[in-house]
Amino acid sequence: MFTSGSELKGDKHYDVCVIGSGAGGAIVAHELTKAGFQVIVLEEGGHYTHKDFKMREDQAFPTLYQESGSRTTKDLGVSILQGRAVGGTTVVNWTTSFRTPDSTLDHWKKKHAVGGFSVTDLNPHWDAVEQRLSIAQIDLLETNRNNRTLYDGCKALGLEVSTLRRNVKNCLKSGYCGLGCPVDAKQSMLVTYLPDAVAAGATVVSRCRVDKLVTEAGKVVAAECSLIGDDNYSATGRNLTIRADRFVLSAGAIGSPTILMRSGLSGPLVGRRTFLHPVIGSSAHWAEPINPFYGAPQSVASHAFAHRGEGKVGLFLEAAPLQPMLAALATSNFGEAHAQMMAALPHTSAHIALAIDGFTDGETGGTVEVRESGAPILDYPLPPVIWEALKEGLRQLIKIDLAAGAKEVFSSHDPMLSFKSEKDLAQLDNAAFETGRVAVFSAHVMGGCKMGDEAASSVVRSNDLRHHTLTNLHVVDGSVFPTSLGVNPQLSIYGLSHLMSARFVGEWKHG
Amino acid sequence: MSTRRSFLKKSLFGGLALAVGGGGLALWPTRRDHAPRRPLKVFNEKEFAVFAAVAARVVTVAGADPVTIVHNIDDLFVTAVPEAKRDLKRLLGLFDNALAGLLFDGRPKPFTRLNAERQDEALRAWRDSKMIVRRAGYTTLRKLSLAAHYGQPSTWASAGYPGPPNIALPT
Numbered sequence: 001m002f003t004s005g006s007e008l009k010g011d012k013h014y015d016v017c018v019i020g021s022g023a024g025g026a027i028v029a030h031e032l033t034k035a036g037f038q039v040i041v042l043e044e045g046g047h048y049t050h051k052d053f054k055m056r057e058d059q060a061f062p063t064l065y066q067e068s069g070s071r072t073t074k075d076l077g078v079s080i081l082q083g084r085a086v087g088g089t090t091v092v093n094w095t096t097s098f099r100t101p102d103s104t105l106d107h108w109k110k111k112h113a114v115g116g117f118s119v120t121d122l123n124p125h126w127d128a129v130e131q132r133l134s135i136a137q138i139d140l141l142e143t144n145r146n147n148r149t150l151y152d153g154c155k156a157l158g159l160e161v162s163t164l165r166r167n168v169k170n171c172l173k174s175g176y177c178g179l180g181c182p183v184d185a186k187q188s189m190l191v192t193y194l195p196d197a198v199a200a201g202a203t204v205v206s207r208c209r210v211d212k213l214v215t216e217a218g219k220v221v222a223a224e225c226s227l228i229g230d231d232n233y234s235a236t237g238r239n240l241t242i243r244a245d246r247f248v249l250s251a252g253a254i255g256s257p258t259i260l261m262r263s264g265l266s267g268p269l270v271g272r273r274t275f276l277h278p279v280i281g282s283s284a285h286w287a288e289p290i291n292p293f294y295g296a297p298q299s300v301a302s303h304a305f306a307h308r309g310e311g312k313v314g315l316f317l318e319a320a321p322l323q324p325m326l327a328a329l330a331t332s333n334f335g336e337a338h339a340q341m342m343a344a345l346p347h348t349s350a351h352i353a354l355a356i357d358g359f360t361d362g363e364t365g366g367t368v369e370v371r372e373s374g375a376p377i378l379d380y381p382l383p384p385v386i387w388e389a390l391k392e393g394l395r396q397l398i399k400i401d402l403a404a405g406a407k408e409v410f411s412s413h414d415p416m417l418s419f420k421s422e423k424d425l426a427q428l429d430n431a432a433f434e435t436g437r438v439a440v441f442s443a444h445v446m447g448g449c450k451m452g453d454e455a456a457s458s459v460v461r462s463n464d465l466r467h468h469t470l471t472n473l474h475v476v477d478g479s480v481f482p483t484s485l486g487v488n489p490q491l492s493i494y495g496l497s498h499l500m501s502a503r504f505v506g507e508w509k510h511g
Numbered sequence: 512m513s514t515r516r517s518f519l520k521k522s523l524f525g526g527l528a529l530a531v532g533g534g535g536l537a538l539w540p541t542r543r544d545h546a547p548r549r550p551l552k553v554f555n556e557k558e559f560a561v562f563a564a565v566a567a568r569v570v571t572v573a574g575a576d577p578v579t580i581v582h583n584i585d586d587l588f589v590t591a592v593p594e595a596k597r598d599l600k601r602l603l604g605l606f607d608n609a610l611a612g613l614l615f616d617g618r619p620k621p622f623t624r625l626n627a628e629r630q631d632e633a634l635r636a637w638r639d640s641k642m643i644v645r646r647a648g649y650t651t652l653r654k655l656s657l658a659a660h661y662g663q664p665s666t667w668a669s670a671g672y673p674g675p676p677n678i679a680l681p682t
Contacts, residue, residue: 436646
């Protein structure tokens with residue numbers, strides 16, 4: 001059943017307690033319940049359904065996003081969009097579905113001692129998930145103008161580009177994936193694996209924040225929780241203790257390390273090596289209407305710059321939707337200059353370059369810290385190699401926009417730079433690429449509970465994601481990735497979760 | 512980097528506020544041109560007036576109402592984590608601090624007591640500052656003002672946004 005914490009007594013002992021209901025937790029919950037385990041899922045966010053998704057930013061951000069959409073890194077240099085609801089970030093992502101690149105898995109094996117996690121291991125699990133989530137490639141003719149201009153620009157320059165695979169069924173392409181799908185077309189965890197798990201007997205508890213894990217003799221014995229009130233954030237004062245034989249931590253790449261740290265289970269590696277795919281954007285004005293607020297928000301990508309050579313951070317390029325609030329935030333300047341840019345929104349495109357962080361020597365990523373209140377904060381001052389990549393990413397986006405016929409392209413500097421032809425690109429040589437001078441955001445948080453076969457350099461074992469010292473605690477979410485991915489994360493997490501679920505069932509059924 | 516660390520250690524704007532101190536100039540009172548229309552939840556009336564003065568320069572599109580904007584932000588911050596509330600309140604105090612204006616920009620007046628042209632100069636000074644925390648402060652106030660304005664349906668026409676499509680929702 002789906003329930004709020006206030007309806008639970010906490011007197012039941014479960015086989016498995018899953019903390020978090022997003023891409024990692026939902027699939028584990030379903031697969032284990034289906035195999036006969038008694039499973040409870042604890043989710044901090046609220047349980048919202050399509051009836052609540054009104055396609056309004058002012059309503060969706062406070063209810064469906066971490067910190068009402070205002071989460072940032074510690075120095076406010078990177079805005080972080082992360083979901084917070086039953087279904088996690090899958091409720092608000094833009095449906096882009098890539099399998100983990102072979103090169104990423106190879107890197108993890110060679111550089112981070114990740115074993116038992118190959119393409120061959122993962123393929124049957126991706127097949128199963130892709131079938132359940134109706135993941136299929138979108139036709140070029142179905143892309144909106146915002147994405148099509150990216151495609152056309154890449155083609156004009158001879159760059160690799162293709163349409164994306166998306167987890168949708170009967171999609172109307174209205175453009176509101178980021179605000180919760182109003183027609184249940186997006187095959188998020190909210191409408192697939194979670195209801196499947198509930199139908200099989202699982203209990204999914206919303207507005208139930210896990211404050212800490214209680215351990216005894218090398219095992220987790222309970223999760224101590226605070227129930228959250230109707231405002232979606234404040235603790236009601238009522239607590240709940242959930243006891244189980246096994247615990248699966250799937251609270252996401254910021255949430256999972258935070259819970260470990262609040263529980264006094266941090267060690268030197270928890271919360272370290274957190275990566276973001278830091279994003280820089282270009283906007284461009286076109287003679288034709290672009291209407292970046294409508295249509296499948298993300299349907300085209302280029303990985304032409306994913307491998308830029310030794311010592312360089314790779315990039316991939318995509319489009320981003322612009323509804324008024326997001327557009328206002330993405331637009332630099334203030335006053336009249338800002339208002340003029342906003343008035344041109346229907347003729348504006350937004351393209352983004354995502355830096356593939358964590359692969360070069362010396363990159364350590366960000367560090368999750370727990371603040372006095374218990375809330376997390378990610379400290380991630382971007383290193384020079386990332387800024388170099390973002391500068392190159394912006395340069396390529398501008399070239400692509402101009403090649404596709406944009407009248408004028410703008411950087412995300414404040415004040416913004418303007419480019420009407422390639423000769424204007426020389427401005428980038430002297431432009432400042434540093435915190436607070438150019439907008440950077442992220443919608444992909446990865447790492448913080450690194451997996452690996454060597455206990456000295458990882459938090460969990462790679463073959464079953466079991467904590468190295470707590471023998472009944474597993475971490476199953478994007479936090480276990482040793483680096484970023486080089487692609488949007490959801491399908492990597494689904495595959496990981498499905499694979500691990502199969503291993504759990506095999507092992508746990510026999511004691 | 513050491514500058515960044517020393518400021519971040521105390522909280523984002525706490526270090527800066529301590530550095531400025533509380534001399535006589537810092538106590539020059541805020542001009543309260545913008546009064547709240549209803550009881551406040553997070554800000555006090557002085558903070559409200561400072562934020563509204565900033566919002567009035569950030570969002571100048573026809574129909575923008577700084578009082579409505581800051582009420583929206585006040586509502587939003589009820590559920591913010593305590594550290595974020597504290598940082599924002601400190602930032603507002605610092606932004607209107609005349610001593611900070613003098614030390615950083617040679618402008619010995621509270622932000623709320625400047626004319627519109629000088630207020631824009633002050634915003635640009637924070638935006639273009641060599642100090643990360645000042646740039647972060649500018650970005651915070653700018654973004655919150657814009658989000659609180661353009662989230663409202665009444666503003667969509669100014670951005671040429673027709674609003675969500677009329678689609679048949681599942682029952």
